[in-house]
Amino acid sequence: MRGIKMKVDVIIPTYKPDKGFPEMIKRLEKQTLKPNRIIIMNTEEKYFEKLLYGTDFAREHPEVEVHHLSKREFNHGGTRHLGALHSSGDIFVCMTQDALPADNRLLEELTAPFLSDDRIAVSYARQLPEKDSGEIERFTRAYNYPEESCVKGKEQLSEMGIKTYFCSNVCAAYKKDIYQELGGFVRHTIFNEDMIYAAGAVQAGWKISYAAGARVYHSHNYSCREQFRRNFDNGVSQAQHTDIFSGVPSESEGMKLVKQTASHLIAVHKPWLVIKLIAASGAKYMGFWLGKHYKSLPARFVKACSMNKDYWL
Template sequence: MIKVGLFIPTLNAGKEFKKVLDRINQQSGDFELRKLIIDSESSDDTVQLAQQAGFEYQTIPVQTFTHGKVRHYAVEKMSDCDYIIFLTQDVYLQKNAIANILYFIKTHHQIAIAYGRQIADVNTVGWLDALDRQNNYPSKSAIKNWKNRRKYGLKTVFSSDAFAIYRRDVLLELGNFPLTVNFSEDMLMAAKAVQKGYSIGYCATAICEHNQKLNYHQLYQRYRKIGEFHHQYPWIKQKFGSANSQGISLVIGEMKFLISRGLLYLIPSLVIRSGIKYIGYKLG
């Protein structure tokens, strides 16, 4: 039986974390699941809930946390696993999500990393955040690699560690996650994998609900971090292209959707959000 590691970095996951853990424990399939959290000194009952759900745990000082470091440690710790799934603490797996993404990566041997489809509840996050999810996570699966990079552009190396699966042996071949990278670690590893001749998979049948709603300040901070990431790793845009044209197409597509649905009152918010993303990215 294939052994799969499942890792979540945690910090004060809150009362909804039990639902996240329950969804994980409802998954079934032809695999053995080893579960781990690395917690950054939570002051709530995050660790206790994880232990009750059968998770191993490790803690690190919150001041030393980076997205790369905790994932690097998880890969090292789960040395007995063939594959490692990364989740975030606010993702609700849907039925057969793990079985579907595992089958997808197993049957496409050239794939090093596969990420699942994220959906959002429009009543929770609003139309604009839900539209962003729909555009980034369509209903059709895809395989992206060096040969079709001109078709996908920077999206060739788009991935999301909110719900993704990695071949552990390939991760080690790529040098594991750098300890210092603190944002877009998923894109970095995807870019390294594609450079090595591997593919990145998008599995539309492996679904999770991710209701992440960002206010204007949070949106600015996120896109500033993305800009900082590309400034730190300029070779990614040099090899795969800029996101500018894709961003313009996204805004036009979302505007057309809002007009078709009679949601004209949301257009000013769309324009403001787009401006904040652009400014944050450029200042990063």
């Protein structure tokens, strides 16, 4: 099975890419399973051209194609779906511009589950903390992205709850024919296009693979304000898709993470960070709760709370 050749495209939405982005492209080009094409869905051409000024990007990276769109045109689900339409691969991989492949086996490891189980619709990668990550962020990454791989389907819902649907487009591979059969990503969404798709796949009888051997460096040191806004958008997303999320509430999973993180901080002799954890967790919960009730809030307040303000235009 592992000898089967698959054509794989990589889709990367970008907005104001920084100096680390060219390194990401170089690492993708050096993969043991080489991408057929790297499809960049870039928001605002001027920022992309500014990063690459003085370089011959097209000549140096012939397998890369760039599609520009305006900020108003960008959408978490719709933009990735448009990228999928440009793909001619058997599999397409969605990545974010700040996900850095940890080694040259990322694509090979990420797509391997498709070869061993034809019921797998999606495979997502392990996210490793970056060097500047704090203790809380490091533990959170290890909690959400453990060392052991797993496969999730309907059978796991009673045990895993909302985590059955967990999937991340920071780095995730999609089997193209199943993607088309299921109708692809929801076109207009503020957040969670990956989990919404994964949930639909599970409910249709397909499976989700977590491929721990596929690794990318990706983490954030969000402030409490940023945590609030990010989780507000998460709450909005869940309120808009009650058919998926109402039966598997995520609050209990969040509380479990908080308790285990606090225990970890005490175990590593950093109890003072528990205060920071409580503040961040409070911001997350408040943002999430308000987001789930956004329909009863004033429009101006909703936009002020949101991380993705252009969604409300």
